[in-house]
Amino acid sequence: MSVRFCFDNSYARLPERLYARLDPTPVAAPQLIRVNVPLAEQLGLDPVALASPAGVDILAGNKVPEGAAPIALAYAGHQFGQFVPQLGDGRAILLGEVVGRDGARRDIQLKGSGRTPFSRGGDGRAALGPVLREYIVSEAMAALGVPTTRALAAVTTGQDVLRGMALPGAVLTRVAASHLRVGTFQYFAVRGDGEAVRLLAEHAIARHYPEAAAAEHPVRALLAAVVARQAELVARWLHVGFIHGVMNTDNTAISGETIDFGPCAFMDEFNPAKVFSSIDQGDRYAYGNQPRIAHWNLVRLAETLLPLLAENDETAVAVAQDVLAGFAPHFAASYRAGMQRKLGLFTEREGDAELAQDLLAHMAENGADFSSTFRKLCDTATTLDEDASVRELFADPTAYDAWAGRWRHRLLDEPMDPQARRAAMQAVNPAFIPRNHIVEAALAAATERQDFAPFEELIDVLSRPYEDQPGRERFSTPPAPEERVLQTFCGT
Numbered sequence: 015m016s017v018r019f020c021f022d023n024s025y026a027r028l029p030e031r032l033y034a035r036l037d038p039t040p041v042a043a044p045q046l047i048r049v050n051v052p053l054a055e056q057l058g059l060d061p062v063a064l065a066s067p068a069g070v071d072i073l074a075g076n077k078v079p080e081g082a083a084p085i086a087l088a089y090a091g092h093q094f095g096q097f098v099p100q101l102g103d104g105r106a107i108l109l110g111e112v113v114g115r116d117g118a119r120r121d122i123q124l125k126g127s128g129r130t131p132f133s134r135g136g137d138g139r140a141a142l143g144p145v146l147r148e149y150i151v152s153e154a155m156a157a158l159g160v161p162t163t164r165a166l167a168a169v170t171t172g173q174d175v176l177r178g179m180a181l182p183g184a185v186l187t188r189v190a191a192s193h194l195r196v197g198t199f200q201y202f203a204v205r206g207d208g209e210a211v212r213l214l215a216e217h218a219i220a221r222h223y224p225e226a227a228a229a230e231h232p233v234r235a236l237l238a239a240v241v242a243r244q245a246e247l248v249a250r251w252l253h254v255g256f257i258h259g260v261m262n263t264d265n266t267a268i269s270g271e272t273i274d275f276g277p278c279a280f281m282d283e284f285n286p287a288k289v290f291s292s293i294d295q296g297d298r299y300a301y302g303n304q305p306r307i308a309h310w311n312l313v314r315l316a317e318t319l320l321p322l323l324a325e326n327d328e329t330a331v332a333v334a335q336d337v338l339a340g341f342a343p344h345f346a347a348s349y350r351a352g353m354q355r356k357l358g359l360f361t362e363r364e365g366d367a368e369l370a371q372d373l374l375a376h377m378a379e380n381g382a383d384f385s386s387t388f389r390k391l392c393d394t395a396t397t398l399d400e401d402a403s404v405r406e407l408f409a410d411p412t413a414y415d416a417w418a419g420r421w422r423h424r425l426l427d428e429p430m431d432p433q434a435r436r437a438a439m440q441a442v443n444p445a446f447i448p449r450n451h452i453v454e455a456a457l458a459a460a461t462e463r464q465d466f467a468p469f470e471e472l473i474d475v476l477s478r479p480y481e482d483q484p485g486r487e488r489f490s491t492p493p494a495p496e497e498r499v500l501q502t503f504c505g506t
């Protein structure tokens with residue numbers, strides 16, 4: 015069976031110093047775990063061909079498909095605030111770009127595909143657990159409606175990787191609007207390669223922000239567009255209780271997609287200071303810090319663009335500051351609008367932001383589960399009887415009662431059929447998120463017992479996060495105290 019990708023590789027047509035050309039390193043015994051059928055179809059790929067032996071060879075890096083231009087991208091990055099001038103794709107190869115049925119251009123990248131000139135000390139490989147985690151969480155994010163890279167496929171390699179112990183190896187096929195990162199710009203800016211930065215800016219505009227090309231100052235418009243997308247992205251993360259965990263500038267996509275799912279996690283009980291990542295010692299990337307960090311990362315992007323923003327430094331800095339000042343209001347507006355919808359409020363009234371903040375404060379004080387509280391609140395829109403199921407999520411249920419009284423009073427101001435309100439709230443308050451204890455159990459079954467059934471079921475559950483799925487309540491129930499996952503470990 016032939017596997018046809020209609021590649022059109024615009025990044026590989028950029029100058030050679032932006033990347034290294036090399037093929038993936040073949041693996042011993044590739045075996046398919048899963049092909050993402052709807053995504054393959056969206057990309058105009060044949061999912062049956064991808065799942066065939068010839069397709070699996072491509073997904074494992076054992077065969078380079080026709081028309082591909084395999085490259086590892088150069089990038090730098092601030093990791094936990096420290097600048098590292100050379101990172102780059104140390105274990106990933108961009109096969110090429112395809113234009114999907116929707117007309118959108120996307121990268122097809124193999125992650126875990128062997129060493130590259132950017133590998134530094136690493137082995138270029140990925141372990142099965144992190145590959146499955148990225149598959150689960152990125153696809154869950156997509157189904158939740160959050161901009162994100164996607165997972166097209168996962169295969170095992172038949173080779174172990176050493177991560178303190180021997181673990182099964184795997185390769186993820188990642189699909190992204192592009193792999194341009196803030197760190198890509200930094201790599202060339204720090205080398206004084208203004209020409210490369212200009213080419214990257216033009217590439218980013220053509221690919222992600224074509225409207226900026228027509229602006230009076232296209233690079234300024236590019237920066238403003240990236241600022242807006244990042245502000246919206248982080249607001250969406252907060253609305254679903256997502257903690258990225260490693261918001262380094264090399265993990266910040268210019269496209270505004272969520273990228274690089276390492277020790278990321280969804281919160282169970284609400285706590286704005288929550289950190290899961292074992293490597294986040296200073297709590298830099300805590301849930302509630304994410305907007306501030308996104309802004310910090312955007313300042314780093316703006317620094318690389320200064321020479322393109324104006325002729326003289328002073329003016330360039332003023333322009334950059336002006337654009338960056340747009341982050342806070344843009345984030346605040348996105349965040350507020352999303353919280354309104356979560357509470358079933360479709361008009362704006364004074365005091366709405368406080369109403370949302372007060373609920374969150376009560377939740378934090380009372381250890382209330384983030385997703386369950388909002389999901390169960392949907393049902394209380396139709397009947398007061400359902401209040402009991404929200405109350406019981408609060409250590410002190412009376413904290414909820416006082417708040418609920420205020421909320422109901424506010425709802426009077428906004429007449430809406432209760433059934434319609436409930437449906438509208440359910441469409442933004444997911445019943446199903448990738449709960450850490452369920453994800454961990456699925457990864458353990460796959461890595462320790464070669465049992466992929468829990469992984470498959472979880473993927474299916476999470477593909478319809480806003481629908482009630484009778485019989486699958488255990489996927490939406492908060493963890494029992496002994497099931498709680500307190501820490502996640504780095505994706506490598």
Ligand code: AMP
Pocket residue numbers: 101102103104105106132133134135136137138139140265274276505506
């Ligand atoms: P990450 O933590 O996955 O965002 O990766 C940070 C940097 O480390 C990137 O430059 C990666 O390419 C590189 N890296 C991570 N894991 C490996 C590995 N196993 N082999 C080589 N490079 C790696």
Ligand code: MG
Pocket residue numbers: 264265274
């Ligand atoms: Mg990364």
